[in-house]
Structures are given as C-alpha cells and as structure tokens.
Amino acid sequence: MEIAVISGKGGTGKSSISAAFATLQKEVVLADCDVDAANLYLLFNPVCEEEQIVISGQKAVINQDKCIACGECIDYCRFDAIIKKDDKVSIVETFCDGCLLCSRICPQDAIDIIDEDKSRIYAGSFKNGKMVYGRLAPGEENTGKIVSKVREKAKQIAKEFGIKTIIIDGPPGIGCSAISAIIGVDSVVVVTEPTLSGLHDLKRTLEITTSSNLQTSVIINKCDINPEMSSKIEAYCNQKHIEVIGKLPFEPLVVEAMVKCQSITDFAPDAEISKLIGNIYSKIRATT
Amino acid sequence: MRNLIVKIAIASGKGGTGKTFISTNLFNVLQKQEMNLALVDCDAEEPNAKLFLTEGKLKNTYEVNQKVPVVDESKCTYCGKCAEYCNYNAIFFLKEAKVINVLEDLCHGCGACSVACSYSAISEKNNLLGYVNTFEFSPKSALIEARIKVGVYSSVNVIKAAIKKASDFNLVLFDAPPGTGCPFIQTVVQADYVVLVTEPTPYGLSDLKQSIETLKGMNKSYGVIINKAGLGDEKIYDYLNKENIPLLMSVPFDKNIAVSYSKGELLTDLNSEWEEKFSQLYNTIREEYGNSSN
Amino acid sequence: MKIAITSERNSLESKMDTRFGRCAFFAIYDTETQTTDFIPNPAKDSSEGAGPKAVEFIASKGVSKVVASEFGGKAKSLLDKLQIEMLHEKDKSIAEVIQQF
Ligand code: SF4
Ligand code: SF4
Ligand code: SF4
Ligand code: SF4
Numbered sequence: 001m002e003i004a005v006i007s008g009k010g011g012t013g014k015s016s017i018s019a020a021f022a023t024l025q026k027e028v029v030l031a032d033c034d035v036d037a038a039n040l041y042l043l044f045n046p047v048c049e050e051e052q053i054v055i056s057g058q059k060a061v062i063n064q065d066k067c068i069a070c071g072e073c074i075d076y077c078r079f080d081a082i083i084k085k086d087d088k089v090s091i092v093e094t095f096c097d098g099c100l101l102c103s104r105i106c107p108q109d110a111i112d113i114i115d116e117d118k119s120r121i122y123a124g125s126f127k128n129g130k131m132v133y134g135r136l137a138p139g140e141e142n143t144g145k146i147v148s149k150v151r152e153k154a155k156q157i158a159k160e161f162g163i164k165t166i167i168i169d170g171p172p173g174i175g176c177s178a179i180s181a182i183i184g185v186d187s188v189v190v191v192t193e194p195t196l197s198g199l200h201d202l203k204r205t206l207e208i209t210t211s212s213n214l215q216t217s218v219i220i221n222k223c224d225i226n227p228e229m230s231s232k233i234e235a236y237c238n239q240k241h242i243e244v245i246g247k248l249p250f251e252p253l254v255v256e257a258m259v260k261c262q263s264i265t266d267f268a269p270d271a272e273i274s275k276l277i278g279n280i281y282s283k284i285r286a287t288t
Numbered sequence: 289m290r291n292l293i294v295k296i297a298i299a300s301g302k303g304g305t306g307k308t309f310i311s312t313n314l315f316n317v318l319q320k321q322e323m324n325l326a327l328v329d330c331d332a333e334e335p336n337a338k339l340f341l342t343e344g345k346l347k348n349t350y351e352v353n354q355k356v357p358v359v360d361e362s363k364c365t366y367c368g369k370c371a372e373y374c375n376y377n378a379i380f381f382l383k384e385a386k387v388i389n390v391l392e393d394l395c396h397g398c399g400a401c402s403v404a405c406s407y408s409a410i411s412e413k414n415n416l417l418g419y420v421n422t423f424e425f426s427p428k429s430a431l432i433e434a435r436i437k438v439g440v441y442s443s444v445n446v447i448k449a450a451i452k453k454a455s456d457f458n459l460v461l462f463d464a465p466p467g468t469g470c471p472f473i474q475t476v477v478q479a480d481y482v483v484l485v486t487e488p489t490p491y492g493l494s495d496l497k498q499s500i501e502t503l504k505g506m507n508k509s510y511g512v513i514i515n516k517a518g519l520g521d522e523k524i525y526d527y528l529n530k531e532n533i534p535l536l537m538s539v540p541f542d543k544n545i546a547v548s549y550s551k552g553e554l555l556t557d558l559n560s561e562w563e564e565k566f567s568q569l570y571n572t573i574r575e576e577y578g579n580s581s582n
Numbered sequence: 583m584k585i586a587i588t589s590e591r592n593s594l595e596s597k598m599d600t601r602f603g604r605c606a607f608f609a610i611y612d613t614e615t616q617t618t619d620f621i622p623n624p625a626k627d628s629s630e631g632a633g634p635k636a637v638e639f640i641a642s643k644g645v646s647k648v649v650a651s652e653f654g655g656k657a658k659s660l661l662d663k664l665q666i667e668m669l670h671e672k673d674k675s676i677a678e679v680i681q682q683f
Contacts, residue, residue, distance in 0.1 A: 076403065078398050078399050095474075099376070104403070145630070148604065152600075172302065184652050196339045196550070197334070197336040201336075204334070204438060225543075226550035229551075250543075258520070259490060259520050377625070377634055380637070384642070389660075391634055394630055441630075
C-alpha cells in the first residue's frame with residue numbers, strides 16, 4: 001500500500017513525520033518526492049545502488065555557424081526567450097520553454113534541440129528498507145514527471161523485494177508535482193501547522209484531495225503554538241468530514257533529532273512525541 | 289532616474305524558513321518610512337504576504353491569461369500537422385476516426401499549432417491562469433500579489449505578470465517561491481540581490497547550499513539571514529565563514545515570535561527594537577549590493 | 583476484436599505494467615487471429631501528457647478494450663469518449679490476461 005505525506009507548503013514538519021513513519025515501519029520503500037529538498041537523504045544516508053537519467057524536457061540552442069540573424073524566430077517565440085544583441089541572436093536558456101517552434105520555422109535550419117538530461121533519480125538501501133529519491137537540475141521544472149518516475153521506481157522495487165509498504169514524502173505546494181505524488185495512493189496524510197497561512201494552505205490542499213476522492217487525514221503539527229488556530233483548523237476539517245488524525249505539540253527534540261540525523265522515533269523512542277506519532281501511524285495503517 | 293531601481297529577492301530553498309516573515313516585516317518598516325516601494329508576493333501557489341499586511345486596500349485585480357487554440361472542425365482537413373508540432377501532447381488527434389481535441393490542461397500556449405495549420409482551422413482564445421492583485425498602502429507603496437488558479441500547471445506566467453506590474457516603483461522586494469525550480473529562477477533572475485533565509489539545521493544548510501549553487505550559476509550576488517538561530521547546530525556559521533558569504537541578520541528562535549507570527553501579526557509593529565533591526569537590515573543589504581556591483 | 587494490455591516486457595510471460603500512460607510496452611491481442619503483438623509505448627517518456635498520448639496510440643491501432651491497473655483522469659475521459667472499454671487487472675502476466683478473452 002502507498003501512503004503519501006504532503007503539506008500545503010514547506011516547513012510544517014512534513015519530512016520529520018514521513019521519516020518517523022518510515023522508521024516505524026520495519027520494512028518499507030521510501031519514495032522521496034520532495035525533489036527540491038534533500039531532507040530524507042541527509043537523514044538516512046542511503047547507499048546508492050542505481051542511477052537513472054530523467055529527460056525532463058527540451059531546450060532550443062542556436063547554431064551560430066548557420067544563423068544569419070534574420071530575427072524571424074524572435075517574433076515567433078511566445079516566451080520572450082530569444083534576444084538579439086550586437087547582431088547576434090541567441091536563446092536565453094532560463095526562459096526557453098522547449099516548444100520547438102523556433103526550430104521548425106527557422107529558414108536556415110539553424111536551431112538545434114537538446115534534451116534536458118541533468119535530472120536524476122537514484123535508488124538505494126537504508127536501514128529500514130529501500131529508498132528512491134530524485135534530484136532536479138537547478139531551474140528544471142518539477143513537472144509531475146520526476147515524481148511519477150520516483151513512484152514508478154519505488155513500486156518496481158517494492159515488487160522486486162516483496163515489500164508491502166511505500167511511504168511517499170510529497171513535494172510542497174499544490175502544483176502538478178504534488179498531484180502526481182498523491183494520485184492513486186491508498187492514503188494521504190496532510191501535515192499542517194496552526195498558523196493563518198497554514199489554514200489557508202490546508203484549504204487549498206484539501207480541495208485537491210477531495211476532488212480526487214482520496215482517503216485523506218490531517219495532522220496538526222506544533223498545535224500548541226496557537227491553540228485557537230488549532231481549534232479553527234479542527235472545526236474546518238470536521239465540517240469537511242476529514243479526520244484530524246493527530247495533534248502534535250511543538251517539541252525541540254524534533255530539531256535535535258534532525259541535527260543528529262535520526263528520525264524522532266529512533267532518536268527518542270520513549271518521548272511523548274514519538275508515542276503520539278506511533279499512534280497516528282497505527283491509526284493510518286488501520287484505516288486503509 | 290529610472291536606473292536607480294533596486295530589486296531584492298527574498299528567497300529560501302524550502303518553504304517555512306521564515307521568508308515571508310522577513311519580507312513582510314522589511315516591507316512594513318520601509319513603507320512606514322514613506323519609501324517608494326512594492327513587495328511582490330511571487331509565491332503564486334500559496335501567496336501569504338497579505339495575511340500579514342492587512343492594511344493594504346485592494347486597488348485592482350488583473351487577470352493573467354494564456355492563449356489556447358480552438359479548432360474549427362468545418363475547416364480542418366485532419367492532416368495532423370498541428371498535433372505533430374505540439375511538443376506537449378496537448379492535441380489529441382486520430383486521423384482515421386477524425387478526432388481532434390485540444391487538451392487545455394496540457395497546452396503551454398506556444399502557438400506552434402497555429403503556425404502548423406495551413407487551413408486556417410485554428411484560432412485562439414484566452415484561458416485564465418490566475419490573478420495579479422494590487423493592494424495599496426499609500427500612494428507610494430503597494431503589495432502586488434501573484435495568485436494562480438488552483439490546478440494550473442505552472443505559476444511562471446502569473447509571476448512574470450506580477451513582476452511587470454511592479455516596474456514603476458523605485459524599490460521592489462520579491463517574496464520568491466520556494467525550491468530551486470522554474471518559478472524560483474524566473475523570480476530571482478529579475479533581482480539585483482538575493483537574500484536567502486535559512487535555519488541552522490542540517491536541512492537548512494543543505495537547502496542553502498543547493499540555492500547558492502543555483503545562484504552562482506546565475507551570477508547573482510546574495511547574502512544570508514539565519515532564522516530561528518539557537519535551534520539546531522553551528523555548522524551553518526562555519527559554512528558561511530568558509531565561503532565568505534555575508535550574514536545579513538540573525539533572528540533568534542523565540543516562541544513569542546512564533547506565536548505572534550501564527551496570529552498574523554507583524555513583529556515590527558509590536559516591537560520597536562525589531563523595527564530598528566529591519567531598518568538596519570535594509571542598509572546592510574544596500575551596502576552589500578553596492579560592494580558587490582563595484 | 584483487438585485488446586491492448588499494459589506490459590512490462592515484450593513476451594507473454596511478462597507481467598502487466600501497473601500504470602497506463604507510461605507503461606513500457608503495449609501487448610495488442612487480436613481475438614480473431616489469436617496473435618499478440620508487443621509494441622513499445624511511444625508515450626512512455628513524455629514529459630507531460632503521457633496518458634493522452636498513449637490513448638492516441640492504442641486508438642490508432644484500432645483496439646476496443648484496454649486492460650491496465652490504473653488510468654489517469656485525462657486518459658479515462660478520452661477512452662470514455664472513444665468508447666474504448668477500460669478493464670482493471672493487477673499483477674497478472676500477459677498470458678493470464680489473454681486467457682479471459
Ligand atoms: S530564424 Fe534562424 S536564422 Fe533567423 S535569427 Fe533565428 S535562428 Fe537565426
Ligand atoms: S523552443 Fe520555443 S520557447 Fe524555446 S526559444 Fe524556441 S520558440 Fe522560444
Ligand atoms: S498552443 Fe502550443 S502547446 Fe498549445 S496546443 Fe498549440 S502547439 Fe500545443
Ligand atoms: S493542422 Fe489544421 S487542418 Fe491539420 S489537423 Fe490541425 S487543425 Fe486540422
């Protein structure tokens with residue numbers, strides 16, 4: 001079964017909670033889809049066993065030997081990616097969307113298309129099982145592709161090694177990549193915090209999980225920072241018939257565990273917070 | 289003198305490090321000093337600055353659209369050239385069955401299909417991507433918010449439109465989107481100086497390194513603010529020292545600050561000492577920027 | 583009648599591929615001739631829109647049923663429109679799936 005942990009935005013403690021889940025589960029494939037941040041990698045330091053290139057898109061480059069600087073491509077490009085400076089026409093890589101239109105209309109056939117192949121996914125082992133993680137090259141857009149590649153690899157490994165549980169640490173936000181991380185999973189856990197912006201983000205996140213008909217539950221992290229807001233979030237979830245599966249207090253031990261590169265449940269198994277997380281995890285397992 | 293415009297991006301590798309805390313307080317302080325400035329909330333997926341800057345009055349809302357093709361099937365000969373030109377699989381085409389369908393969710397509005405069609409069967413319409421909202425604080429200062437419609441695949445166009453709206457101000461602050469992906473790059477590429485907000489934890493450090501790698505690649509000058517100082521460890525300070533990266537400010541971890549932030553309050557309104565510190569932060573940034581551009 | 587089945591590899595012993603749009607191969611089984619063709623899925627590596635592209639591909643092969651473990655939203659609505667029947671199977675080999683027809 002697949003459990004995805006997501007949050008409207010970063011910094012809600014999502015990765016700490018996914019890490020705890022992954023270590024509570026004795027045998028697991030951990031799919032790190034938070035490709036912008038290497039948190040789980042730092043924590044578990046997996047031994048890399050496999051590397052796979054991901055072609056994340058295409059980009060256009062002008063072959064200056066052939067280009068006659070007629071400027072025609074400039075007018076066609078809708079992304080303002082082509083500029084003319086000192087009679088030289090060139091493409092600003094950052095702005096090119098890879099639509100290929102310029103290469104199709106260039107009368108001199110002077111525009112080449114290259115694959116963006118700097119992104120990678122890796123698979124390896126860590127102490128509780130297997131881990132799959134992705135790395136986007138800077139500036140390459142996190143469309144759902146790398147996320148679905150990570151999930152694909154995780155599933156394949158789960159099958160190969162007969163591992164039953166996949167935990168997905170989802171990307172922040174509610175864009176295409178977050179959607180790719182949760183589509184078709186058995187259970188979505190949304191981690192939020194009791195701040196005005198937390199509630200605001202949560203609403204937008206739940207809009208997506210409910211419209212995709214996913215089994216969803218909510219964890220309010222650092223609930224004691226603002227009890228009033230915590231109650232508001234609870235009331236909101238009740239009204240939407242979404243279960244608040246647990247509330248966790250602010251706990252400096254979580255940061256200490258992070259510094260020691262351990263999950264909180266490994267670092268302080270007897271602490272109250274670890275027990276709370278343990279309960280939450282059992283509940284999730286029981287309901288799916 | 290237009291060339292005096294300064295654009296400062298406030299960014300962080302991941303969300304939740306206090307980027308919005310810094311940008312809203314900085315804006316608040318400078319706004320009160322009657323500077324001519326705008327804060328652009330470029331975190332279009334989750335724009336939050338307005339939750340803290342409640343005093344601004346909504347002045348206007350501008351729709352950001354994207355062009356999407358419409359096929360006139362009475363003119364279409366089902367030649368399939370448009371589908372071949374589309375590099376995003378946004379045109380669903382079956383020759384034998386004579387099916388042609390534009391999948392609007394996948395369309396990037398590049399216009400290639402219109403160019404491809406030699407039968408004038410393709411026209412274009414506008415599809416809503418999101419909004420740019422301008423909130424005015426005084427005739428001289430405004431918050432400009434980029435906000436995408438839920439489910440829109442990329443925030444880049446809306447961010448670009450919001451940044452364009454800010455071009456009449458002397459000082460522009462960007463609250464940059466998290467990560468180092470496309471939205472982040474499209475924001476910082478327009479900035480003169482980048483302020484990276486991070487936490488003194490291993491995650492914070494690793495994200496910071498990743499952001500700095502990206503900024504180096506773009507030839508941007510930058511400085512760092514450490515938020516929640518006192519939590520975590522000292523490694524980040526060693527790193528800054530070793531790499532000679534300026535530490536612009538340090539905000540200690542303080543539960544009171546976290547509580548007031550969670551309520552949507554501005555620290556610089558509650559506490560004059562912090563008002564002074566943020567004012568000083570601006571001067572530090574100006575100095576750093578001045579040095580780096582020499 | 584032709585039936586498309588998602589496949590991990592290009593033999594009858596191969597397991598079904600779990601996803602539709604990005605499966606490695608399509609096994610196209612013809613009930614009349616009782617033969618199976620394995621064709622690499624051209625949509626497999628698309629950055630975006632793999633689902634629709636895969637639908638386009640199997641539709642152009644004239645199939646009237648498709649067997650997969652799951653279908654994405656866009657693929658589903660297109661298959662509906664084209665009246666290609668979607669059948670759900672999991673963890674079977676291609677040979678096992680074919681037996682049902
Ligand atoms: S259309 Fe071709 S030849 Fe003309 S400026 Fe562009 S690249 Fe050069
Ligand atoms: S590929 Fe498209 S976006 Fe890139 S430069 Fe050419 S026309 Fe512009
Ligand atoms: S505008 Fe571009 S992306 Fe949209 S359908 Fe046409 S070719 Fe495809
Ligand atoms: S290029 Fe024009 S005529 Fe040809 S299939 Fe597309 S819309 Fe129809």
